[in-house]
Amino acid sequence: MGAPDRSPATSNSMQRVKVYRLNDDGKWDDQGTGHVTVDYLERSEELGLCVVDEEDNETLFLHRISSDDIYRKQEDTIISWRDPEYSTELALSFQETTGCSYIWDHICNVQRNLHFNSLNNDTFHRMNSELRELPAIELSTLPLILKIVVESGIADQMRLVELIVANQDFFKKLMDIFLICEDMENLDGLHMIYKIVRGIILLNSSQIFEKIFGDELIMDIIGSLEYDPEVPHVQHHRNFLKENVIFKEAIPIKDPSVLSKIHQTYRIGYLKDVVLARVLDESTIANLNSIIHANNALVVSLLKDDNTFIQELFITLKLPTTSEESKKNLVRFLHEFCSLSKNLHMVQQLRLFRDLMNEGIFDVIADVLQSPDKKFVLTGYPYSFLEPRSKSSTFSCCQEGRDSTPRTVGSRPDYRFW
Incomplete structure (x- = not known):
């Protein structure tokens, strides 16, 4: 259960879909083709699915996202549900699996926030929540903190998120204790801190994620998750990230905010796919995927607006x-x-491709097609570059769903923004 996030759980990324409705004969009627996004419904504070017709840009389909468990994801490219308002079966068939996953993640996020908001009222807190404040963060209080984190009911989980977010020094103090325990080889303390951090991550709060995924804390957070009491040997995630993983730039990226997001995205993906792969629930995975998608969009947006970067390229x-x-x-x-630009709004995508054409991207494609390297030639097909929803075939720190084992350059794994 996560805390509500005041930022809208909406995306400007529009995914190409066909809309289907089940008729009285039990057959699926094609309602049209368009682009779907998650956005606020007109004159409403509610989020919904909106499909815009790809031919006339008119609204083809609107659906208010429900908190009920009515949605099903099928075969990686279909989301279907029974609409309670119209008593009919509906389905969206996506052109790309990535687009389907993207919208599915946002539906899950909206549902999570709806569940949270339905519970988060003053009366509920007064009647049900016994958690008033957190104990002081000390080595001696770790058992009590652990008990609060892992045994709290729904109301106390919400209150716990509020208290953690409000305490600016919570994670700093907890990580200080972690480092002390590590220096002293205090395994009991390290095991408790592992369970505390894991439990806090499973609270699935975007506000907490914003704190722990910052540059100041993320490596210590990952370090604290090396001491899983259910694993016989200590893991060495920090050593892997520091000593074995290298970041290679095809062209220097000078904007520190872009570099920070690239590194953050890789580490979030590593935490999701490797460190906590066996313990995360679907809701938390969906939230982490949404952060990765948002980072992708931000990185591409910042780079496309950097004229000197594109020109230098x-x-x-x-x-x-x-x-x-x-x-x-x-x-x-x-x-x-180009592949990651699918996370941009359609208008931004078109502007980006216009700028790339002005810079000479077709000359680049023509040059690639003449290469004797057959695998490299496949990269040069025009649709591979300029189809906004084409899949990226490369390993990237900014790409969700990558192999958790980085490929190597020489003997050292690397991650790249290309």
Whole structure:
């Protein structure tokens, strides 16, 4: 159960779908093709699914997202449900599996917030919540903190999130104790801290995630999760991230906020896919995926608005002194950059592709198609670059759903933004 997030659980990323309605004969009628997004319904504070017709840009379909368990995801490309308002079966068939997962994650987030809001009222708190404040964060109070985190009911979980978010020093103090326990080889303390941190993550609060995924805390948080009492050997996630994983840039990224988001996205994905892969529930995974998607969109948006970055990319590609391997890396970066742009609004996508065409992307494609490297030639097909919803085939710190085992350059795993 997570705390409510005041930021809208909406996305400007529109995914191509067909809308189907089950008729009285038990057959699915095609209602049209368009682009779906999650957004606020007109003159309403409620979030819903909105499909805009791809031909005339008129609203093809509207549906208010329900808190009830009515939605089903099928075959990776279909979301279906029985609409209680119209007593009919509806389905969205997505062109891409990534688009289906993207909208599914947002539906789950909206439902989670609806459940939270239905419970979060003063009367409920007064009648049901016994948790008034957190104990002081000390080594001696770890058992009590652990008991609060893992044994709280729904009302106390909500109150716990509020108290943790309000306490600016909670995680700093907890991580200080973790480092002390690690120095002293205090396994009992380390095991308790593991359970506390795991339990807090399972509260699934976006506000808490914002705190623990910051640059100041994330490595210590991951470190505290190395001491799982159910695993016979201590894990070494920090060593892996610090010593074995390297970040390679096809072209230097100078904006520190972009670099921070790239590193954060990789670490969130690593935590989701490796560190806590066997303990996370679907709701928490959906929330983490949403953070990854949002980071993808922000990174692409910031880079596309950096004119000097785009210009430097194409200048380097055209320089006769640029090595063949560097050119391949730059093309792969450009390929993934276009693929990740699916997280942008359609208008932004079109503007981006217009700018890329002005910079000479078709010259790049033509050059790639003449390469003797057959695998590399596949990267150069125009649809691979300019189809907004094409799948990225590369491993990236900004790409959700990647293999949890990084590929290697020489003997060192790397992650890249290309």
